[in-house]
Amino acid sequence: MGLPLGGFPSIGKVPSVPSVTDGANWLVDSATAIADRLHLPHNRLYDEWVSTRDPEAWPEPPNGNGKPAMLIPGFLAGDASLAPMAKWLKRGNWTLAKSGVAWNVNCTQATVESIEARLESLVLQTGQKALIVGQSRGGAMGKVIAVRRPDLVDTLVTLGSPLNDHFDFHPRVWFGIGIIGGLGELGLPGFLSLDCASGDCCKETRLAYGRPFPEGVRFISFYSRGDNIVRYQACLHNSAEQIEIESSHLGMGLDSEVWLRMKEELDSPARPDSVEELRAA
Numbered sequence: 001m002g003l004p005l006g007g008f009p010s011i012g013k014v015p016s017v018p019s020v021t022d023g024a025n026w027l028v029d030s031a032t033a034i035a036d037r038l039h040l041p042h043n044r045l046y047d048e049w050v051s052t053r054d055p056e057a058w059p060e061p062p063n064g065n066g067k068p069a070m071l072i073p074g075f076l077a078g079d080a081s082l083a084p085m086a087k088w089l090k091r092g093n094w095t096l097a098k099s100g101v102a103w104n105v106n107c108t109q110a111t112v113e114s115i116e117a118r119l120e121s122l123v124l125q126t127g128q129k130a131l132i133v134g135q136s137r138g139g140a141m142g143k144v145i146a147v148r149r150p151d152l153v154d155t156l157v158t159l160g161s162p163l164n165d166h167f168d169f170h171p172r173v174w175f176g177i178g179i180i181g182g183l184g185e186l187g188l189p190g191f192l193s194l195d196c197a198s199g200d201c202c203k204e205t206r207l208a209y210g211r212p213f214p215e216g217v218r219f220i221s222f223y224s225r226g227d228n229i230v231r232y233q234a235c236l237h238n239s240a241e242q243i244e245i246e247s248s249h250l251g252m253g254l255d256s257e258v259w260l261r262m263k264e265e266l267d268s269p270a271r272p273d274s275v276e277e278l279r280a281a
Contacts, residue, residue: 048251061092062266069094074136097122109202129154150214159252168234213239
């Protein structure tokens with residue numbers, strides 16, 4: 001309940017308090033208005049964010065028919081980063097459960113095991129295999145989960161995820177990874193370390209990452225040649241249906257065009273010829 005300046009609410013006259021989201025929207029809209037007056041180009045990520053900011057303008061979601069779904073955020077992100085997509089899928093009658101990732105910087109093994117436990121509970125609750133949508137590192141984790149537990153996964157959708165090589169990034173990314181890894185090396189809990197990449201810490205998930213993808217799980221990989229974080233070639237897994245989009249790396253989970261393509265794919269049967277055609281190209 002909001003309080004007036006006197007400290008006590010007036011009955012029937014409680015003032016509304018603007019939310020953080022309202023404040024952020026006002027700030028960004030004001031900055032955009034100034035940029036428009038100065039004829040400055042829009043930031044691509046901003047345009048992608050704006051495309052799904054208004055729930056009234058969201059495209060129709062794919063039809064879930066009560067099926068379970070879980071979204072896994074990317075590196076340095078948490079469940080909140082994919083909250084709009086989660087709400088969109090709920091409109092399509094998907095049964096959503098959070099991955100529990102607050103900030104995706106922890107050891108891969110520990111994170112995958114935690115997500116698996118939540119996913120198993122969701123699948124047991126609904127009695128159906130789940131849809132996993134993973135952005136960037138979250139998609140690579142989704143691939144590992146599908147390999148380890150194909151009994152839990154019906155479809156895996158990845159957004160700009162490194163599927164062939166964990167470390168196939170553009171050079172600019174290494175600095176941030178180095179900082180996070182350095183914090184882990186110093187012993188700070190909740191941060192990945194060098195042992196995750198080459199030691200016993202994440203040996204099981206590294207082995208699963210390299211194993212063949214299970215045939216009974218549908219696999220859809222969205223990629224963008226304009227991705228300046230993950231090299232798009234890393235997204236072209238030979239077991240996946242590759243869907244090329246025009247989106248930034250960070251904006252894929254918010255881009256209405258990606259949502260539209262996702263609906264088209266999820267509402268359609270798998271395309272068995274698409275991978276073979278890509279291999280032959």
